[in-house]
Amino acid sequence: MKICLLGCGGFIGSHLVEWLIENSDVEIVGTDISDDKIRHLLDEPRFTYHHSDLRVDKAFTEQLVREADVLVDLVAVASPKKYVDDPLGVFDLDFMENLRIVELCTETKTRLIQFSTCEVYGQTWLSLVPDGVIPDDVRETLDVSMNEDDTPLIVGPTDKSRWIYSVSKQMLDRIIHASGEHRGLDYTIVRPFNFVGPRFDFLPSTRNNDPSPRAVAQFMDALLQGTELKLVDGGSALRCYTDIDDAVEALGRILLDRKGVTFQETINIGNPRNEISVEGLANLMRDIYAEEYWDGESKLSDIVSVHHEEFFGRGYQDCDRRVPNVDKARRLLDWEPVHDLEYLIRKTMQAFVDDLESTEGTTLARSTSAPLAPATV
Numbered sequence: 267m268k269i270c271l272l273g274c275g276g277f278i279g280s281h282l283v284e285w286l287i288e289n290s291d292v293e294i295v296g297t298d299i300s301d302d303k304i305r306h307l308l309d310e311p312r313f314t315y316h317h318s319d320l321r322v323d324k325a326f327t328e329q330l331v332r333e334a335d336v337l338v339d340l341v342a343v344a345s346p347k348k349y350v351d352d353p354l355g356v357f358d359l360d361f362m363e364n365l366r367i368v369e370l371c372t373e374t375k376t377r378l379i380q381f382s383t384c385e386v387y388g389q390t391w392l393s394l395v396p397d398g399v400i401p402d403d404v405r406e407t408l409d410v411s412m413n414e415d416d417t418p419l420i421v422g423p424t425d426k427s428r429w430i431y432s433v434s435k436q437m438l439d440r441i442i443h444a445s446g447e448h449r450g451l452d453y454t455i456v457r458p459f460n461f462v463g464p465r466f467d468f469l470p471s472t473r474n475n476d477p478s479p480r481a482v483a484q485f486m487d488a489l490l491q492g493t494e495l496k497l498v499d500g501g502s503a504l505r506c507y508t509d510i511d512d513a514v515e516a517l518g519r520i521l522l523d524r525k526g527v528t529f530q531e532t533i534n535i536g537n538p539r540n541e542i543s544v545e546g547l548a549n550l551m552r553d554i555y556a557e558e559y560w561d562g563e564s565k566l567s568d569i570v571s572v573h574h575e576e577f578f579g580r581g582y583q584d585c586d587r588r589v590p591n592v593d594k595a596r597r598l599l600d601w602e603p604v605h606d607l608e609y610l611i612r613k614t615m616q617a618f619v620d621d622l623e624s625t626e627g628t629t630l631a632r633s634t635s636a637p638l639a640p641a642t643v
C-alpha cells in the first residue's frame with residue numbers, strides 16, 4: 267500500500283509519518299514546503315519526502331495522487347490570526363487548492379483522508395441563548411458536545427473574517443460528502459480537536475515575533491521571555507486539548523483501515539475529558555513553568571486580559587466552547603484517548619524547551635530533564 271501525505275511536514279503530518287514508520291509496512295510519500303519538523307525521518311527507507319508546493323507544482327501533485335492508494339490531505343492554514351489578517355489567502359489554500367485534490371481523488375478513485383477541523387462546528391447552540399434565560403445550575407448540565415452527524419454548524423456574520431476558515435472547511439466537507447454520495451468518492455473526513463504535543467506550532471520570538479501561533483505556543487513564548495500571557499477577553503473560552511500520541515493512534519487506524527469501517531464517515535478526534543478555560547490553561551502553564559524551568563530570580567510572567575480587537579483585529583469572534591463527542595471514533599476504531607491535560611501540557615512545554623536549547627546551544631534553569639511519567643485518565 268502506498269500512502270501519500272500532502273503537508274507531511276507540519277505538526278500532525280510529522281507525527282503521522284513517525285507512526286506509520288513504526289506501526290505499518292506501507293510505503294510513505296510526502297510533500298511540504300518545509301522539512302524542519304521531519305528532518306529526523308528523511309533517511310527512513312520507506313519514507314520519500316518531496317519539497318513541493320501544491321499551489322505551484324500542480325502536475326507533480328496530480329502524479330502523486332494518481333500513484334497513491336490513499337491520499338491524506340493535511341494542507342491548510344489553521345491560525346485564527348491569519349483568518350482575520352488574510353481571509354482570501356485562507357480561502358484560496360483551504361478551499362480552492364483543496365477542492366482540486368478532492369476532484370482529483372474522485373476522478374482517479376483514490377481513497378481520500380481529508381483533515382477538516384473542529385472549527386467547522388463554530389459556536390455552541392447555548393452561546394445563542396442570552397444570559398439569564400437558563401438558570402446557571404441548569405446551563406451547566408446541558409449537553410453542548412459536538413457530534414459529527416447531528417450538531418448544527420453555527421458561525422457569525424460575514425464581517426467577522428474569523429469564520430472564513432470554518433466555512434471554507436465546511437464547504438469542502440459538504441463537497442466531499444456529495445462526491446461520495448453521487449460519484450462514489452471513497453473518503454474519510456477527520457475533525458481534530460486541539461491536538462498538542464512536541465513540534466506544535468513554534469515560539470513567536472524565534473521567528474521575528476510572527477503572531478500566528480496558537481495559545482499554547484503564545485503562552486510558552488511569553489513565559490520564556492518574561493512577558494505577559496495575554497488572555498483574549500479574559501480567557502473564558504473553553505477548549506479540550508488532545509495529546510498528539512492519542513490522536514495519531516486514532517488517525518493511524520483510519521489510514522490503515524482495510525475493512526472499510528471508516529468509508530464515507532466524518533470522525534471527531536479529541537479528548538472530551540481534557541477541558542479547560544484559556545485562563546485555566548495560562549495558570550496551569552505558569553505553574554508548571556515556575557516549578558520546572560524558572561530560575562527563581564527573573565521576573566515570572568504576569569497574566570493579563572486584552573480585548574479581542576486589540577489582539578486579533580476587528581474580524582475576530584471566538585468559539586465559546588468545543589467539546590468533542592467521540593463515540594463514533596470509539597465505536598469504529600476501538601480507540602480511547604488516555605493522556606490527561608497536565609501530562610500533555612508538560613510534555614509540550616518540555617519539547618519547546620528542548621528545541622530552544624538545541625537550536626541556541628543554551629540550557630534553561632532546570633538542569634536535568636527527568637522523563638515524564640505518563641498520567642492517564
Ligand code: UGA
Nearest residue numbers: 344346383384385459460461480481484496497498503544
Ligand atoms: C485553532 C484553529 O482555528 C482550529 O481550526 C484548530 O482546529 C484548533 O486551533 C486546533 O488546534 O485544533 P483555537 O483553539 O481557537 O483554534 O486557537 P487558539 O488561537 O489557540 O485560541 C484558543 C483560545 O485562546 C481562544 O479563545 C483565543 O482567543 C485564546 N487566546 C489565544 C488567548 O487568550 N491568548 C493567546 O495568546 C492566543
